[in-house]
Amino acid sequence: MTPEQLSQIGADEAAARASAPQRLYVCMAAGCISSSSDAVKKSLEAAVAERGLKGTCPVTGVGCMGLCSRGPLVSAEPAGILYQDVSPGDAGEIVQSLSGEPVARLQCSRDLPFFKRQVGVVLENSGRIDPERLEDYVAAQGYEGLVQALTEMSPAEVIEQVSRSGLRGRGGAGYPTGLKWSTVAKAQAATKYVVCNADEGDPGAFMDRSVLESDPQRVLEGMIIAGYAVGASRGYIYVRAEYPLAITRLNVAIRQAKHHGLLGTQIANTEFAFDIELRLGAGAFVCGEETALIASIEGGRGTPRPRPPYPAQAGLYGAPTLINNVETFANIPAIIRKGGDWYAAMGTARSKGTKVFALTGKINCTGLIEVPMGMSLREIIFEVGGGVPEGRKFKAVQTGGPSGGCIPEQFLDMPVDYDSLAQAGSIMGSGGMIVMDDSSCMVDVAKYFMEFCMSESCGKCIPCRAGTAQMYDLLAKISEGRAGMGDLEMLENLCDMVKNTSLCGLGQSAPNPVLSTLRYFRDEYLAHIQEKRCPAGVCAIKQEANA
Amino acid sequence: MNPAAPDVKTLRIDGVDVSARADQTVLEAAREKGLSIPTLCHLDGLSDVGACRLCLVEVKGTSKLMPACVTRVEEGMEVTTQSDRLLKYRRMILELLFAERNHVCSVCVANGHCDLQWLGQAHGLTHVQFPYRYPKLSVDASHMRFAVDHNRCILCTRCVRVCDEVEGAHTWDVMGRGIESSVITDLQQPWGESDTCTSCGKCVQVCPTGALFEKGRARSVVKDRDFLPYLAMMREGKR
Amino acid sequence: MSKVRLATVWLDGCSGCHMSFLDMDERLLDLAGRIELVYSPLVDYKEYPENVDVVLVEGSISSEEDLHKIKKIRERSKILVSLGDCAVTGNVPAMRNAFKTGDVLRRVYVENVSVPSPTPNQVVPALLPRVCPVHEVVPVDVFVPGCPPSADTIFFTLTELVEGRRPDLTGRTRFGA
C-alpha cells in the first residue's frame, strides 16, 4: 500500500462516518462482555433495525471504554453520551432517545474526573474504534507513523526519536527503550527478531489484554516500526492462551494488515519486509520473564536462564532479539507520528509520557486509566478512581503485583514514577494498582502474594523454589497465631537471601510484598505474633495458639 | 610488564592475581589456581545452568552477586569468593535443600560420598534451622539396573543434561513447577519402561546425591565423573 | 572447682548415641573426675533434677511424653546438647512423617504382625502427628550430628563444655557420620 492509498482509506472511512449522522458504540472488550455487552449489542441492533435506522445509525462494537466496573457501557456518538450498566431491555429507550433527550436513568457523566484527568496515548483509540477493522484504525491516523518511518526516516532516525521520547519499558523494569533498540540495531547478525511480551500474568493486571482487545493494530504498527529500526524481519507476539479475545483480534488484525500490504513483503511499497506470528503461552507467570519466554517460543520448558548474555545480544534461537512489552510497543506509533519531544514533554524528569494503570480492589471506579507519569497517588486513587467505597478508610495501595509492594497513606502525595515507587519500596511493575481499605490484613496480603510466587516459581533455582515455600509456611504460621519472634527473624533472613541469590526477577522480587508490609505495617505482624490477634479480623487465629 | 595477549584476561580472585583465557568462567579460573568455590549444579563436561546458586561470588563494582559458573572473566575484575555474607547465603541454600525433601543420611546409599552431605560438613552445618517439609515422594525401582529415589533429589538437573548432551538419549527431564518439580523419565513413565534409556548409567554417575543409584549395592561405590571432561575433550578434538 | 552436673536423656532414638557415649571407654574415667552424672538411662534416677549444667539429649520428639519431658529438661538445664541425628534432624523416626499416624500404627500393629494385637491406647504415650528434631520444640545450645556421633566426637564435645567452651564441631562430624 502506498501512502496515498493509506490516506484514501482514511478519507473513505471519514466519508462513511459523515453519511451516518449517528452511531452507537458498545464496549466489546472482555470486561463488558463478561457482563453480557454482546446481548446489549444484539438488542441495540434489533432496535435500530426496527426503527429503520440501519443506514443512518450503525451499531459498532468497540474496545474498552475504561470504566469497567459500570459495564456494559454504550456511547451515543457524535454527542458522546455515555450510558452505564446497560441491559438488553434498555435498547429501545436508548435508540428512541437519539432524536431527543438522553436517557437520564442510564447516563454516566463524562465530566467525572475519571474521564477528565486522563490523557490518551496508548488508549487514544480505545473505545472509539472497532478493533476488528483496520479502516477504523487508519481513520484515526493509524499506520501514519509506520509509513513516515519507512519512507522518510532511516532506522537510526527512528531510534533517535524513541530515545528522545524518554520512553522506558512498560513491562516492569523500566529499561530505556531507545537504548535497548540501539543495542539490538548495533548487533551484527544476519537474523534478528522482535518479540512482543503479552504474557501479562500479575494478579489484578489487565492493561495489556485491554490494549490488545481494543486496538490491536497499534501494537502491530509499533512492532513493525521496531523491526525496521533494529533490522529484524520477523516478529513474535507471545500471548497467554487465557486471552482468547485478544488472540482472535490479533489474528484478525494480522490478516487485515497483510491484506493491505502493511505486513509481509514490500511494506508500504518499500523494500522492507516483516512478518508477525502469534505464540500462545500456557499461562505460567514466569514465562513473562524474557529468557523464559524465549525458551518457551523455542518449544522448550519455560524457565529463565542467567543473563548475560541478554536477549539483545543472544536471544531467540541465539539471534539478537528485541523484546518489549505490549504497552511499550503501543506507545511507538504516536511517538513517531508526533515526535519524541512531544512525548517527553509529558511526565517527570526520569519517567516520561503516560502510563496505563488497572485500578482494582477497594475503589469506586474499577477499570483502566491512562494518566501522565508523575500524577500523585492521591489524585489517581481519590480523583480519577473516585476514592474508597462505603466510606471506609484507605489503608494501602499495592503496585507492581507479586514483585511489588504496599504503599501506605503517608506516601499518597508521592508522584507516581519509576524512581519514587522504588524509593517507597515498591515498583511500577506493569501497572496493576490494588487499593486496600482498613478491612485488609497486611499479613494476609503478604501471604497471598507469597503463595502466588511459590506456586509460580519455575523451580529451577533453590532459593526461589525452596525459599518461597519456607516463607509461605512462615507467613501462614504468623497469620494463624502460631509463630514466635524467632519465626519473624527467620522470615526476614529468608527475604534477604532469596532477594539476593535467586536466578531471575521472580525470585529476586518475591520477598518485596513481605518487605514492604514489614516496613510500614510491622505492628500488624507483631499483633499476630505477640498478641495472637489479627487487627483487621481477617486471619483465623488457631484456638490452641492462645493456650 | 608484558602486555597481556589479547585473549588473556588478568583478574584478582580473593587477592590472588589470576590470568585466564577470555572464554573461561570465573569458576574455571579460580579452580585452576586452586581456589575453591562450592558448586552443586556445575559439573565439568556439562553445560552450565546457574541453578544452585552456591557458586555466587562478589564482584567489585556491582552489588549483584554473580554465579561463578556462568560468569566470564573480565580484565581487571576483582572477585571475592569467601565472605561472611556469602557463607551465610551458602549455608542457607544447603539448609533449604536438606529441609526440602527427605534426607536421612544414616540410611542413604550415598552416605559418605554425597556432594550435599560433604558440602554441609564443609560449611559447618551442624543442624538445619528451617522446618523440614517431609513431602511424600516415591522411589522408582522399575529399571533393571538402576533406581531413582526422589526423596534425595536436589533437582540439580545433572542427570537431565548428561543424558541429553552426552548420551544423546534425553530420557530425563523436569516436570512440574516450583516446590512440586520433579525429574521424570520419558513422559513420566516408569524408568524401566523407558524406550529411550540406553542403560548407560551416566546419570547415575553424575548424580551428586543418593537420588540415582545402582541396584544391588548396599552402599553405592564412589561415583566416577572423570569420564565427562574426557569425553568432551575427545569430541572437541574430532571436530 | 565443683563438678559439672551432667544428665543424659533418651527420647525417640535407638540408644546408639548412648552406646557411643559408653564407647569412650577409659576416657570416661578421665571425665568422671570432673563430672557428676545426675540423671541418665544408664543409672537409676526417676525424676529429672533441677540445676543440670549440661544435658545430652538423644532421640527425636515423637510422642506426647517426649514433648512433656523435653520442656521440663529445657527448664532445668543450662546447656542443652542435641546428640545424634535423631535429635538434630529427626532422622529415621521422622521417616514416618510422610504418612498419617493412624496408617503407621495400622502398619505396625495390624498389617505386619502374625498374631493380631490391638493398637495400644493406654500406658503407651500417644504419638505426635509429626516427629520433629529437638530444636523445633525448645532452644538447643549445641548440635552434635552423627548416627551415632563417634566416641571421639562426644569426648571432644564434653571436654570443651567442661572447660567452659562452646565446642566447634566443624569438620568433626556430619549428618549420617
Ligand SMILES: Cc1cc2nc3c(=O)[nH]c(=O)nc-3n(C[C@H](O)[C@H](O)[C@H](O)COP(=O)(O)O)c2cc1C
Ligand atoms: C517473573 C517475571 C514476569 C514477567 N512478566 C512480564 C509480563 O507479563 N509482561 C511483560 O511485558 N514483561 C514481563 N516481565 C519483564 C520481562 O522480562 C522484560 O523485562 C520485558 O518484557 C521487557 O520489555 P520492556 O522493556 O518493554 O518493559 C517479567 C519479568 C519477570 C522477572
Ligand code: SF4
Ligand atoms: S528465581 Fe524462581 S522463577 Fe526465577 S529461575 Fe529461580 S526458581 Fe525459577
Ligand code: SF4
Ligand atoms: S542424598 Fe546425601 S544428604 Fe541426602 S540423605 Fe543421602 S547422603 Fe544424606
Ligand code: SF4
Ligand atoms: S536425580 Fe540426581 S542428578 Fe538428577 S536432578 Fe536429582 S539430584 Fe540431580
Ligand code: FES
Ligand atoms: S554451580 Fe553455579 S549455580 Fe550451581
